[in-house]
Amino acid sequence: MKRQWLRRSGLLLLALLLALPLYAALIAASHAPQDLLGRLPWLPGNRLLHNLRTVLGTGLPGSPSVLRMLGNSLVMALGIALGKLTLATLSAYAVVYFRFPLRRTAFVLILSSLMLPLEVRFYPTFQVSAGLHLLNSYGVLIVPLIASATATFLLRQFFASMPPSLLDAARMDGAGPLQFFLHSALPLARTPLAALFVLEFVYGWNQYLWPLLTTTDARYATVVMGMQGLINAGTSFALPRWDLVMTTALLALLPPLLVLLLAQRWFIRGLTDIEK
Amino acid sequence: MGGSRAAGERLPGTWFRGRWLPWLLLAPQLLVIAVFFLWPTLRALRDAFYQGDAFGLSEEFVGLRHFAHTLGSAEYGHALLLTLAYALLTSALSLAGGFALAVAVEGLRSGRTLFRTLFLWPYALAPAISAALWVFLFRPQVGLGAGLLEHAGVHWNPALQAGQAQALVLATTVWQLLAYNFLFYGAALQSLPPSLLEAAALDGARGWRRVRDVIWPLLAPTTLFLVVTDLSFVLFDTFGLIDVLTQGGPDHATETLVYKLYEDAFRNFDQGAAAVQSLLLMLLVTGLGVLQLRLQRRRVPA
Numbered sequence: 001m002k003r004q005w006l007r008r009s010g011l012l013l014l015a016l017l018l019a020l021p022l023y024a025a026l027i028a029a030s031h032a033p034q035d036l037l038g039r040l041p042w043l044p045g046n047r048l049l050h051n052l053r054t055v056l057g058t059g060l061p062g063s064p065s066v067l068r069m070l071g072n073s074l075v076m077a078l079g080i081a082l083g084k085l086t087l088a089t090l091s092a093y094a095v096v097y098f099r100f101p102l103r104r105t106a107f108v109l110i111l112s113s114l115m116l117p118l119e120v121r122f123y124p125t126f127q128v129s130a131g132l133h134l135l136n137s138y139g140v141l142i143v144p145l146i147a148s149a150t151a152t153f154l155l156r157q158f159f160a161s162m163p164p165s166l167l168d169a170a171r172m173d174g175a176g177p178l179q180f181f182l183h184s185a186l187p188l189a190r191t192p193l194a195a196l197f198v199l200e201f202v203y204g205w206n207q208y209l210w211p212l213l214t215t216t217d218a219r220y221a222t223v224v225m226g227m228q229g230l231i232n233a234g235t236s237f238a239l240p241r242w243d244l245v246m247t248t249a250l251l252a253l254l255p256p257l258l259v260l261l262l263a264q265r266w267f268i269r270g271l272t273d274i275e276k
Numbered sequence: 277m278g279g280s281r282a283a284g285e286r287l288p289g290t291w292f293r294g295r296w297l298p299w300l301l302l303a304p305q306l307l308v309i310a311v312f313f314l315w316p317t318l319r320a321l322r323d324a325f326y327q328g329d330a331f332g333l334s335e336e337f338v339g340l341r342h343f344a345h346t347l348g349s350a351e352y353g354h355a356l357l358l359t360l361a362y363a364l365l366t367s368a369l370s371l372a373g374g375f376a377l378a379v380a381v382e383g384l385r386s387g388r389t390l391f392r393t394l395f396l397w398p399y400a401l402a403p404a405i406s407a408a409l410w411v412f413l414f415r416p417q418v419g420l421g422a423g424l425l426e427h428a429g430v431h432w433n434p435a436l437q438a439g440q441a442q443a444l445v446l447a448t449t450v451w452q453l454l455a456y457n458f459l460f461y462g463a464a465l466q467s468l469p470p471s472l473l474e475a476a477a478l479d480g481a482r483g484w485r486r487v488r489d490v491i492w493p494l495l496a497p498t499t500l501f502l503v504v505t506d507l508s509f510v511l512f513d514t515f516g517l518i519d520v521l522t523q524g525g526p527d528h529a530t531e532t533l534v535y536k537l538y539e540d541a542f543r544n545f546d547q548g549a550a551a552v553q554s555l556l557l558m559l560l561v562t563g564l565g566v567l568q569l570r571l572q573r574r575r576v577p578a
Contacts, residue, residue: 123553
């Protein structure tokens with residue numbers, strides 16, 4: 001239909017417009033620094049691999065190793081995502097499949113942590129972490145961030161919606177709470193767990209303020225929090241190194257982007273599963 | 277939460293019994309919450325009423341002095357108004373944009389997957405990295421966007437012009453949030469019956485009326501959810517974006533509440549002011565949470 005094509009062209013134009021920041025970064029990352037002084041070239045150049053090698057090898061002059069920063073980001077993102085899923089799954093399982101005193105209280109306490117995200121209590125949380133001598137470690141990048149009200153709530157919903165007959169059948173076979181958890185509950189929760197993993201990996205990788213506060217030692221710097229310093233370092237020369245800065249930016253945005261794109265299909269399905 | 281309760285309650289015979297096992301399962305998360313959530317919150321509550329000396333050796337109780345000082349300061353008032361305007365404007369724009377995009381894409385007969393990806397990807401980016409892309413795009417003399425503006429006769433210099441810095445922060449935030457709203461509206465639309473979506477596929481006045489009268493009301497729960505998450509994103513998660521784009525400048529023109537708290541805590545080392553501002557932020561975010569619960573209760577009579 002003609003109108004469908006019209007709409008499709010309009011959407012495509014809009015999508016290209018919205019991709020302009022990424023395209024400009026790609027242009028910069030594939031050229032030599034002096035090519036970027038005047039008007040930006042329209043087409044990508046052939047220096048992308050060269051710039052990648054420079055950034056991952058020597059890095060930007062006067063800044064910590066980009067490779068190390070990427071590694072730290074990966075440790076932080078994986079640690080947070082796996083930590084959140086583990087803690088949330090265990091808690092959700094406990095409140096759905098056990099009956100014990102203060103069960104509701106425990107659940108409400110976990111949910112209440114949703115009310116105050118780290119971004120509003122970063123200052124006292126920083127003080128507590130400093131008091132515990134945790135600064136400048138992988139632990140401080142990960143542990144304070146692995147409580148998850150959202151994941152606990154959604155997994156509780158999911159576990160609660162599993163048919164009770166499943167539990168009865170397992171009990172008939174003589175399964176205890178841990179066998180039922182490992183052989184029935186966990187495998188069935190694959191889709192919501194995968195969707196939550198994507199969500200939390202992106203969350204962990206993209207942290208900025210918390211690593212900025214807690215890692216003054218460059219050995220623990222993550223690439224996202226280091227971006228500001230990299231821009232300053234890269235543009236402090238007579239010939240600004242936008243080629244290297246933008247190459248680093250592309251490297252910093254690639255992992256969460258890949259995770260999202262690879263997982264997009266069941267990420268959306270997981271979200272709609274959860275919303276129901 | 278109302279509807280889930282029925283599903284959550286089981287017959288007594290189908291529960292596991294156990295005294296210590298459930299607590300063992302809960303222990304890791306409760307421990308993290310106690311140390312990194314409850315303790316800091318209590319600490320901020322206490323610090324807001326105390327004044328330490330310059331060496332951190334002694335403290336005295338000062339009552340509401342820090343509160344009076346913060347709430348009475350013109351800078352805090354400025355940051356508050358600026359933050360509210362920024363949050364409302366960016367949320368409204370990206371909500372409307374995300375909805376329109378989602379309706380347009382989900383109403384397509386083919387190629388939906390491609391377009392979903394084309395509009396979704398900025399969602400994965402860290403706000404600080406989005407900001408880095410936009411810094412380059414709008415760097416005077418170098419950037420593509422800056423070049424266009426200069427060509428159009430604008431004296432583009434966001435490092436000095438407050439309005440330009442604010443516009444830059446606004447545009448970057450909307451760009452990022454748009455993908456998020458598109459994602460959730462898209463997921464909600466996909467869970468509607470396909471026959472309803474065909475209404476959205478119509479162009480012109482008839483399609484528009486159906487979108488307004490049928491689709492928009494059906495998506496009200498999603499809209500409520502997104503209003504609150506958008507607002508809290510802009511209020512609390514844009515520190516990195518602002519830090520990379522403008523560092524709160526020029527002359528505090530882009531200094532949000534969170535940015536001001538960071539400045540007072542880690543540049544001015546004003547512990548009392550930082551504790552009070554932390555508490556005020558907590559109040560603000562709690563207010564948002566209560567608002568969300570209220571709105572949801574009114575919507576869903578369960």
